[in-house]
């Protein structure tokens with residue numbers, strides 16, 4: 001039976017543990033998934049060390065779940081990506097995702113259907129997201145670092161799409177706000193990581209795009225029904241088949257993670 005050893009290593013999430021969830025702040029000011037301080041991904045198996053806690057191993061139940069997942073998901077989702085996904089899913093609440101294991105401690109961590117979003121809050125979320133994607137995609141585009149170069153033009157890019165959505169809001173008469181602290185702080189953090197810690201940067205790369213294509217897309221659809229008469233934003237449209245784009249990126253992530 002495969003076990004996943006927990007120890008600390010190279011792929012650190014920030015101790016503030018807010019990550020992409022910062023971007024949800026515009027939607028629901030306190031929505032946040034707490035990540036363990038270190039989400040590590042060494043060569044073989046993912047290693048996780050919860051906040052200062054002792055090293056431990058993934059339980060038999062988790063291993064069985066992992067086997068089921070491997071049957072359900074393509075080859076590319078195994079390996080580094082599979083390990084990251086396994087940890088990310090455990091950090092969701094059951095209301096957020098079927099595989100979630102975290103207890104919901106506040107209504108914000110409960111079902112999205114019970115949220116009461118506002119257009120202004122959503123707009124702020126889109127603006128902050130645009131800054132984050134501008135930063136992320138700018139770093140990749142301008143880089144000649146081999147680990148980053150392979151992620152140019154994956155088809156998952158979102159900055160341009162978000163630009164179109166913001167134009168649409170403008171045409172509807174909304175004033176487009178400035179990016180706020182969550183978007184700005186996270187963008188700055190990404191720049192630092194890209195320079196100093198490529199392995200951590202790649203973990204964020206995965207988290208940003210894959211979270212958006214999964215829960216992000218589901219949230220976008222529900223919020224749009226509530227406050228935008230079901231308007232389909234460009235943010236949630238991809239040129240090409242999303243599943244194929246994700247699969248291609250999974251392959252690349254698994255391959256660069258052979259560090």
Ligand code: HEM
Nearest residue numbers: 018019020021033085088096097112207210211214215216
């Ligand atoms: C209300 C908040 C959220 C909801 C409702 C939600 C929901 C979901 C759902 C339904 C999935 C897909 C599960 C599947 O593949 O069967 C998912 C995947 C994922 N979510 Fe979330 N999520 C939320 C917040 C977040 C946040 C804040 C992050 C990161 C900081 C995040 C990161 C991820 C990641 C990395 C995946 C895995 C994607 C993959 O590799 O396929 N989620 N989420």
